[in-house]
Each structure stands twice: as structure tokens, then as C-alpha cells.
Amino acid sequence: MNKKTITVFATSILTCSVFAGVLGTTWANQATPLVTTKQETNANEAAKQNMFRNIKLAEPALLYTLKGEASVFEGTYQYAVKQGKHVLAKGYGTASKGGPEWGTFAQTIKIARSELIGNEPLMLEMFEINQENGAIINKLSIPLDSSDTVKNTKVFRNLKLVAPSVVYTVSGEASVFEGTYQYAVKQGEQVVAKGFGTASKGGPEWGEFSEEIVIPLSKLSKNKPSTLELFEIDQESGEMKNKMMLPLK
Structure with missing residues (x-):
């Protein structure tokens, strides 16, 4: 068939609007070698934590x-x-x-x-x-x-x-282990959708991805804002890390 x-x-029955945010950090140059080294270390740590970039959210x-x-x-x-x-x-x-x-x-x-x-x-x-x-x-x-x-x-x-x-579509680039990222949509502490996807390349390279998240309308509250979380799972501890949060108002 x-x-x-x-x-x-x-x-027509959606009362939400979408806002996408991309996290970034600006690092200032310092005069002394000691401070510069510290700033470089902090920048490297931030780069490790920022595993998502150029994130775009389509209209719901x-x-x-x-x-x-x-x-x-x-x-x-x-x-x-x-x-x-x-x-x-x-x-x-x-x-x-x-x-x-x-x-x-x-x-x-x-x-x-x-x-x-x-x-x-x-x-x-x-x-x-x-x-x-x-x-x-x-x-x-x-x-x-x-x-x-x-x-x-x-x-x-x-x-x-x-x-x-309701369908939310998010796209962008990820630099995560074996290209696998996780996602969750929350209203407050309640998880209304979760899953995983795969970028076109695994970290440390940047791979492109596009994820369509389908949520039954009956699971969503009209009076609570929704948030999309993108993250990866630590391979040793199984804990969530490198999380990015995007409002889905």
C-alpha cells in the first residue's frame, strides 16, 4: 500500500510558540602568561561541554x-x-x-x-x-x-x-561519542517524550542531525511551558552530560 x-x-489548537537558543561563551585575553594558561584551560573545558551547535527549531x-x-x-x-x-x-x-x-x-x-x-x-x-x-x-x-x-x-x-x-523538529550539529545524542521534552519535571538519534559523524568531529519529535497532544498541558533537552550519556557512569536546554514555549 x-x-x-x-x-x-x-x-489552530497550538497555543505555543517556539524559541531556540544556542549557548556560547566569550573568553577575554589576559596579559600575564599564568592567567592566559588558566583561560585556555577553561576554554578547553567549555569546548568539551558544548557538544551542540547551530541548533535550529522549526515551527511546531x-x-x-x-x-x-x-x-x-x-x-x-x-x-x-x-x-x-x-x-x-x-x-x-x-x-x-x-x-x-x-x-x-x-x-x-x-x-x-x-x-x-x-x-x-x-x-x-x-x-x-x-x-x-x-x-x-x-x-x-x-x-x-x-x-x-x-x-x-x-x-x-x-x-x-x-x-x-504535536511535532517538533530540531536540527543542527553535534560532536558526541559515536554520533549518538539523547533528547527529552519536559513540562516542569514531567518527561513527555524521550529518545535518541545519530549525527552524520561521531565526535570529536561535528556531524549534522535532524530529529522529528512526535508527542500526542493529550500528553501536553496547555498551561505549562515545554523544554527540549539535548545531551549525551557518559559511557562509564551512565550519567547525563553536556546538556543543552531549549524552550519550546
Whole structure:
């Protein structure tokens, strides 16, 4: 079964904004040889501790997934996400079988904050295109903020909206042992997501990385700020070290 992921970003129910910070230290030159040596030592220690650089955080996104079955020509369906009359995104996907048979599909959509206008609800339209005249046919409209069961039609059935998630994307460079870094997203002391990733090169070289962190919206509190922690694990003690903290407000 072919699955197509269309990427768009949103904030219709996101009330957070993202701020990224990069830690740095400025060292002053000193006059005497003794002080210079001490400063060089401190600079070396700081360099060892700063294992992440050029860190960038993308806008948070709201992730929706619609699963179900379709009976459409050659298995191809169309979709559009609208806010009022404004089209936020549009595209197509393919079910595992073409009509008149029923094929399964899963369509993942990221809604873009920059595309939103006001606080109007979002609507997902599923339909197909008439092969003779190009007209829209068999359209089904699905509110993206509704938990109600989606009704069956003659070309779409057994449709289910997966509970939405928030997606944070962080990228940059890391200089860590074997290229492996750890991450955690916290709200206060509560860890709402954690995992690890691998940079393109291991330390002491700098390797590039990009990490997409998906968190179920139900796990996040709207009234608590979120923080992303990047760090590595000491190979001898197993303790956290070289931690960088980034606010995800």
C-alpha cells in the first residue's frame, strides 16, 4: 500500500510558540602568561561541554492521520484542508487497490501555522476527480477538531481520525561519542517524550542531525511551558552530560 505524507504546519489548537537558543561563551585575553594558561584551560573545558551547535527549531506542527478504505478510480483520491474558503493544503493519495474494489489507505497531514487565518475550524475534504470533465465528485467533509465517527459514503468507508499529535523538529550539529545524542521534552519535571538519534559523524568531529519529535497532544498541558533537552550519556557512569536546554514555549 502506498502512503503519501503531505507536510503542512498549524497552530489552530497550538497555543505555543517556539524559541531556540544556542549557548556560547566569550573568553577575554589576559596579559600575564599564568592567567592566559588558566583561560585556555577553561576554554578547553567549555569546548568539551558544548557538544551542540547551530541548533535550529522549526515551527511546531499539528499532525493528523486519517485511516480507512476507498473505492476510487485507480485507487487515487484527492484531499484538501480548508479554513473557511481558504485552502491550507491540497494533494492526493493512493489506496492499496483501485475501484470497484476497496483498498486501504492512511493519509498523514501536518497543518501549517503560517497558513492559518484567525481561529476558524479546519475541515478536511476527501474526494475524487471525474476522469472525463475534471469535476470534483464524491466529496466528503470531515471536521479535524471532531471526535465523532466519520460517516461512510459510496467511495469512502471505515474512516477514523487518529488523535492529533504535536511535532517538533530540531536540527543542527553535534560532536558526541559515536554520533549518538539523547533528547527529552519536559513540562516542569514531567518527561513527555524521550529518545535518541545519530549525527552524520561521531565526535570529536561535528556531524549534522535532524530529529522529528512526535508527542500526542493529550500528553501536553496547555498551561505549562515545554523544554527540549539535548545531551549525551557518559559511557562509564551512565550519567547525563553536556546538556543543552531549549524552550519550546
